[in-house]
Amino acid sequence: EVQVVESGGGLVQPGRSLRLSCATSGFTFDDYAMHWVRQRPGKGLEWVAGLSWNSVSVGYADSVRGRFTISRDNANNSLYLEMSSLRADDMALYYCVKGLSGYVAYYLDVWGKGTTVAVSS
Amino acid sequence: EVVLTQSPATLSLSPGERATLSCRASQSVSIFLAWYQQKPGQAPRLVIYDASNRAAGIPARFSGRGSETDFTLTISSLEPEDFGVYYCQQRTNWPPGITFGQGTRLEIK
Numbered sequence: 001e002v003q004v005v006e007s008g009g010g011l012v013q014p015g016r017s018l019r020l021s022c023a024t025s026g027f028t029f030d031d032y033a034m035h036w037v038r039q040r041p042g043k044g045l046e047w048v049a050g051l052s053w054n055s056v057s058v059g060y061a062d063s064v065r066g067r068f069t070i071s072r073d074n075a076n077n078s079l080y081l082e083m084s085s086l087r088a089d090d091m092a093l094y095y096c097v098k099g100l101s102g103y104v105a106y107y108l109d110v111w112g113k114g115t116t117v118a119v120s121s
Numbered sequence: 122e123v124v125l126t127q128s129p130a131t132l133s134l135s136p137g138e139r140a141t142l143s144c145r146a147s148q149s150v151s152i153f154l155a156w157y158q159q160k161p162g163q164a165p166r167l168v169i170y171d172a173s174n175r176a177a178g179i180p181a182r183f184s185g186r187g188s189e190t191d192f193t194l195t196i197s198s199l200e201p202e203d204f205g206v207y208y209c210q211q212r213t214n215w216p217p218g219i220t221f222g223q224g225t226r227l228e229i230k
Contacts, residue, residue, distance in 0.1 A: 035219070045157070045165065045208050047219040059217035095164060104217035107155045107210065109176065111164035 002026040002110050006096045009115030012086055020115060022079040022096030027110075030054070030074040033099030035108055036081045038092035038117075048094070049081065053102035064090075083117070091119045123147055125209050125222035133230040140196040142225045144209035149189040153212050156185055156194045159224075160205040168207070169194060196227075204229050 008020040020036070035050040049070040050059045058070060069082040079096055094117055098110040124147040134140055144154065152172040157165040167176040169185035172192060182197045196203055209222040 044206075044224045045159075045210075045221045047210075047221065050217065050219065052217075057217050059219075061218070100167070100170065105212040105214045105219070107167060107170045107212070108157075108165075108219070109167045111166070113164060 002098070004096045004098055004110055004112040006094065006112045006115035009094065009117045011118045011120060013121050014087060014119055016086055017082070017084040018086060018117060020081040020083065020094055020096075020117075022081075022112065024077045024079070024096075024098070027098065029072075029077040031102055033057075033102055033104050033106065034070075034072055034079045035097040035099060035104075036070060036079075037095045037097050037108065037111075038090075039095070039114075040089075040092045046092075050099070050104040051079070052104050057104050059104045086117075086119045088119050091117060093117075123150060123211055123213060123220060125211055125220060127207075127209055127222040127225045129225060130223075131226045131228060133228050134199055135230045136199050136201055138199050140194075140199055140203070140227055142194040142207050142227070144187075144192045144194070144222050146190045146192075146211060150211040152188050154185075154187070154192050155210045157208045157210060157221075158203075158205050159208065160202075165208065199227075201229070203227065 036048040093114040095114045096112045097108040100107040100109045128143045156169040159165040173185045206224045
């Protein structure tokens with residue numbers, strides 16, 4: 001069974017950093033792009049970042065570019081999101097998502113349950 | 122940047138009725154559009170990709186069509202489990218990225 005499980009969410013003060021992790025199983029991790037998508041409470045979906053299967057191609061939403069860094073460890077089937085300079089509008093449920101192909105610019109086919117990030121002083 | 126606009130914002134229908142959801146792109150996206158379903162308290166699920174291809178496990182009552190800037194998702198006969206929020210999504214090759222529409226809430230009448 002294909003699984004993606006996020007961890008690392010929590011309460012953080014504005015301006016601080018947080019690292020999200022995503023553990024995966026049930027598929028050949030290094031064949032697929034991986035993504036982070038967030039959803040603010042009661043709002044729609046916002047793609048945050050995506051990384052190709054070989055980490056060569058990366059994309060970020062304008063709202064996080066320069067503050068967030070996506071990375072992956074193919075040896076350990078894991079995805080990460082390093083978030084810095086956090087702001088109140090970064091508060092959301094963050095989903096780790098498997099891509100339908102190895103390329104960033106494609107579709108999203110397996111979603112985790114999400115991990116919640118709260119930003120408050 | 123391509124902006125996706127979904128309509129209507131809310132669609133109220135009864136089980137057994139036909140649902141038609143619309144997604145309009147601000148510029149051509151060819152056929153590179155997907156639809157997702159999200160039920161309350163759950164993660165989204167891929168329903169349609171490349172405008173008209175059903176994802177694995179999606180029932181045949183779901184169909185998608187369209188190209189360039191105008192797309193529709195049709196559910197031929199609504200089942201109780203079909204209600205939720207539907208998002209369209211497009212992909213951009215350069216810079217590589219993904220954007221979603223604002224969603225259409227499909228609710229039971």
